[in-house]
Structure formats: structure tokens, C-alpha cells
Amino acid sequence: MLKRLALLTSLMAGPAFAAPAAVIFINGVQSTFDDSVASMLVLKGNLKAKKLDKNFVYGNAYNTSNGFFSDLWQVFQQKNNETQDAKNFWRMLDGGTAQAGWMSQAIYDKYLNAFSNSSMPELPEHLKIYRQYLAEGRKLVLVAHSQGNLYANAEQNMLISGPKNMQGKVSSVGTASPTQHLMPGSSYITSSWDQVINGLRLIKTTLPSNISIGFHPTQDIMGHSFVKIYMNTEYPAAEQVLSKVSQQAV
DSSP states (O other): OHHHHHHHHHHHTOOOOSSOOEEEEEOOSSOOHHHHHHHHHHHHHHHHHTTOOOSOEEEEOOOOOOOHHHHHHHHHHHHHTOOSSGGGHHHHHHTSOSOTTOOOHHHHHHHHHHHHTTTOTTHHHHHHHHHHHHHTTOOEEEEEETTHHHHHHHHHHHHHHSTTOOTTTEEEEEESOOOSOOOTTOEEEOBTTOHHHHHHHTTSOOOOOOBOOOOOTTTOTTSOOIIIIITOTTSHHHHHHHHHHHHHTO
């Protein structure tokens, strides 16, 4: 009886991981590679300073910037490919024939090729990075800023719906999110003072704001910066983001 209870408890606890989690930063628009690395290092430094780091490894899934107007056009393409609910993602792409939550390798390859040749050219490289960490027995937490959230949602869908089914092994913590849904086990923080997301919300559906940070024009007049606003430990968003990353990483 005790053995059965122990087995049930272990099953309810979810998958065990052989190594500490990988925390991967995905940048938004108009970010250089150096900007992306700097943002990741601020995230890492804040987690360590708050003693929330649990021997994590850190990395970047860089979203290339091609200038403001090109980046903006790419965001609108990605928004047009969104669905209202994660479970309908593959049904929408396949015209209603694909099963949500499962794909054959052939279908997976088909969509990977379609995305990488249209609105998400970095997708294959990002997924390669993630699979390397997963192969090491790590859980993945994608920390996304702005447009990076659109990448994070699509990439989680690929990993969870793909033939290897990574459900429970990957989640995201979004900041300044332009998406309209969350993947299972994920979370987000968007400031009600974020004028970039507020502007997008006038013409596209997004998740609602869920924190008030206030107006800080000396830091960022648009209230959108990852480092100056969402990772600024003087404002309330940083503590929530850091706590969510730490919680989702175990």
C-alpha cells in the first residue's frame, strides 16, 4: 500500500529533471545581439541577487532585428498567425485536420519549414538550442520580452505538439506581451503603462495588462523597456517576473 502511495505521489509531482533548469531570454524588436545578451545578464544578476537562482544555466534565443519598420511588419505577420486558444493552433494551420497536442514528424517538419521561410526565420536555430538543453535533462523557462513572446508561444507549441511531446518540460514568463493567449504552465507581466502594448491593443487582440508600474519618463517614456522597466528592481514588475521564473523552473 505504501509503495502504491509513493508511486502515485511521484506521478502527481510531474517529471523529474536530471539537471538544473535552463533560463533562455528571447528579445523583442530593435534589439542587437549585444542588447539581448545584456538583458539576459541583467535577468541572471537579479535572480542571483534575490537568491532565486537554483544553479540555472542561461542562454539567448536571439530574434534578429532588421530595422523598425521591418520588425513591425514581422510582428503583424506573427499576430495574423495567432489563434485565440493554444489548442487550436495546429488546427488553424492545417485547415482543421491536425490533432491538437500531437503531430507526426512529417507534419512537424512541414510547419517548421513554413514558419522559418516566412515570419519566424530564427525558429529552427531556437528549437535546436532548446532541444540541446532538453536532451541534458533540463526544464526550459523562456523569458520573453515584447515580440519575443510571439516566438515563445510558437516555439512552445512546436515542442509540445511535436512528436516528442515536451508537455511539462517547457514554459515561458512573458514581459510586455503582445500575445492573445498563454501556453500551459506559462505566465506573463504587462504594465498598464506600457504604451507600446497599449497602442497594439487598439488594433490587435492582446492579453490584458496585469500590473501598474507607473509613468517613469526618465527611464523609458514608453514604459516598455525590459531592463529599465520590467527588470528595474525599484518597480513592482521585477519581483513578480523573477519569482515566476524561479517557480516555473522547478
